[in-house]
Amino acid sequence: MNVGRIGALLSRHLYLYKRSFARLLEIFYWPFLDLIVWGFITIYLAQQGNQLHGAVTFFLGALILWDVLFRAQQGIALSFLEEMWARNLMNLFASPLTVGEYLMATMTMSIFKVTAVGSLMILFALVFYSYDIFVIGLSLVPFIFNLLISGWIIGVLTTSIIMRFGQQAEVLAWGMVFLFQPLSCVFYPMEVLPAFLQKISWIIPPSHIFEGMRSVLLHGEIPTVHVIWATGLNAVYLVGMILWFYHTFSICKERGMLVRVGE
Amino acid sequence: MAQPLVEVRNLTKRFGDFVAVDNISFDIQEGEILGLLGPNGAGKTTTIHMLLGLITPTAGSIRIFGLDLAEHRETILKQVNFSSTYISMPYSLTVEENLRVIARLYGLSNITQQIDDVVKKLDMQEIRGKLTRKLSSGQMSRLTLAKAIMTRPKVLLLDEPTASLDPDITQKIKAFLKEYRRSENLSILYTSHNMREMEEMSDRIIFLQRGSIVAEGTAQQIVERFGQRDLEEVFLKLAREERRI
Numbered sequence: 447m448n449v450g451r452i453g454a455l456l457s458r459h460l461y462l463y464k465r466s467f468a469r470l471l472e473i474f475y476w477p478f479l480d481l482i483v484w485g486f487i488t489i490y491l492a493q494q495g496n497q498l499h500g501a502v503t504f505f506l507g508a509l510i511l512w513d514v515l516f517r518a519q520q521g522i523a524l525s526f527l528e529e530m531w532a533r534n535l536m537n538l539f540a541s542p543l544t545v546g547e548y549l550m551a552t553m554t555m556s557i558f559k560v561t562a563v564g565s566l567m568i569l570f571a572l573v574f575y576s577y578d579i580f581v582i583g584l585s586l587v588p589f590i591f592n593l594l595i596s597g598w599i600i601g602v603l604t605t606s607i608i609m610r611f612g613q614q615a616e617v618l619a620w621g622m623v624f625l626f627q628p629l630s631c632v633f634y635p636m637e638v639l640p641a642f643l644q645k646i647s648w649i650i651p652p653s654h655i656f657e658g659m660r661s662v663l664l665h666g667e668i669p670t671v672h673v674i675w676a677t678g679l680n681a682v683y684l685v686g687m688i689l690w691f692y693h694t695f696s697i698c699k700e701r702g703m704l705v706r707v708g709e
Numbered sequence: 710m711a712q713p714l715v716e717v718r719n720l721t722k723r724f725g726d727f728v729a730v731d732n733i734s735f736d737i738q739e740g741e742i743l744g745l746l747g748p749n750g751a752g753k754t755t756t757i758h759m760l761l762g763l764i765t766p767t768a769g770s771i772r773i774f775g776l777d778l779a780e781h782r783e784t785i786l787k788q789v790n791f792s793s794t795y796i797s798m799p800y801s802l803t804v805e806e807n808l809r810v811i812a813r814l815y816g817l818s819n820i821t822q823q824i825d826d827v828v829k830k831l832d833m834q835e836i837r838g839k840l841t842r843k844l845s846s847g848q849m850s851r852l853t854l855a856k857a858i859m860t861r862p863k864v865l866l867l868d869e870p871t872a873s874l875d876p877d878i879t880q881k882i883k884a885f886l887k888e889y890r891r892s893e894n895l896s897i898l899y900t901s902h903n904m905r906e907m908e909e910m911s912d913r914i915i916f917l918q919r920g921s922i923v924a925e926g927t928a929q930q931i932v933e934r935f936g937q938r939d940l941e942e943v944f945l946k947l948a949r950e951e952r953r954i
Binding site for chain 2: 448450451453454455457458461462465466528532533534536537538539540541542543544696699700701702704705
């Protein structure tokens with residue numbers, strides 16, 4: 447793993463942000479808008495009575511944590527799309543850059559993105575709604591770590607599909623993560639799902655994180671079981687997904703798709 | 710005779726039933742310019758992509774600097790680069806930013822100095838700070854050539870580097886490449902549809918047709934073998950024969 451080459455790829459993406467208004471919007475505007483809308487919904491629900499009051503405090507926390515997952519996934523998938531749109535994949539993969547270094551660079555890029563978006567959302571929530579996500583306490587560390595990994599897994603899956611099927615699949619860069627949202631139980635507890643969906647939800651790592659978040663807020667308990675499940679599942683899926691990416695990359699090279707992707 | 714820098718043996722690439730490259734073998738010696746000639750679809754670009762590790766061959770072997778490309782990709786690609794009219798570079802970056810990214814990818818030291826050198830060599834001072842999306846096709850060709858030579862490759866693969874360029878820029882690029890090859894003792898694989906350019910640039914030519922090598926030698930040897938007046942007539946003869954098949 448060559449750090450210089452990972453840095454090269456990172457600098458290529460950071461140069462983009464330096465002068466791209468659209469890319470800055472992605473960091474500032476959409477998360478801010480999300481927070482405003484959900485903030486008002488939260489206030490409205492809180493005004494409806496004490497029964498709902500406990501539940502509504504989850505919403506802003508859930509939204510901020512969901513954005514960690516969403517931006518982590520986008521950090522990977524959009525980085526690939528940027529290369530595809532710029533017809534730069536040949537320049538990259540005809541250089542000494544390895545697939546592992548490429549993945550590492552996009553994962554690092556997603557950390558930058560999550561840090562920027564997450565910090566802003568935490569700040570906005572505090573300023574506009576007096577909502578302090580740090581009430582979750584130390585559990586926040588494994589929560590964010592696991593959501594980041596889940597975002598990478600979905601991002602790598604999305605990238606491998608785009609690489610395999612080309613531009614017709616690029617919409618997945620925005621849509622794929624939402625496929626997992628209903629079963630991730632972001633805004634509602636797992637128990638509201640039908641029994642068979644609860645079983646599926648159980649093997650989706652983010653569902654454990656959002657369950658865990660509610661457990662901390664409701665009972666003040668550190669949700670050890672959920673954290674262990676999320677971490678274990680993420681470890682298995684991440685290794686599997688990286689192997690899958692290598693396999694897809696190899697198929698694309700065999701079929702000559704790497705030089706045609708984006709055409 | 711010294712060991713060739715590039716050794717291609719029985720290279721074949723099939724995409725399903727279509728045979729893009731059919732059992733070809735050739736060498737490139739140090740400091741040699743080998744021209745790869747052939748009509749559209751003859752397998753020139755696929756061969757270049759295989760030499761860059763972008764397409765996996767169906768059969769055969771590629772050895773560069775005596776090393777197997779499949780096993781030593783990273784080591785080999787540090788010293789190989791390419792340029793093509795058909796590639797691009799990130800449009801939202803300036804010329805200099807693009808060159809900086811490439812320099813870091815290839816692990817160059819003294820990056821600013823290397824960029825200064827290549828910008829001067831290719832007369833790119835005026836466009837150094839320009840956004841890549843604002844470059845003309847001639848300027849873009851110079852940029853892709855700059856990114857290729859800045860890394861000081863020992864083997865340079867050029868896929869139609871002068872296609873769609875005006876004669877003035879074409880002449881400048883050819884003159885630059887000839888001088889650069891001489892000063893750096895660079896080995897070059899060169900493809901073009903311009904027969905005069907091929908005769909002028911190449912020490913030796915390989916003529917590809919439907920993925921196979923149908924002729925090999927100097928331009929003069931190929932012309933004599935086919936009993937034609939020049940390389941263009943050979944090209945037309947072979948291309949028309951292919952269309953009749």
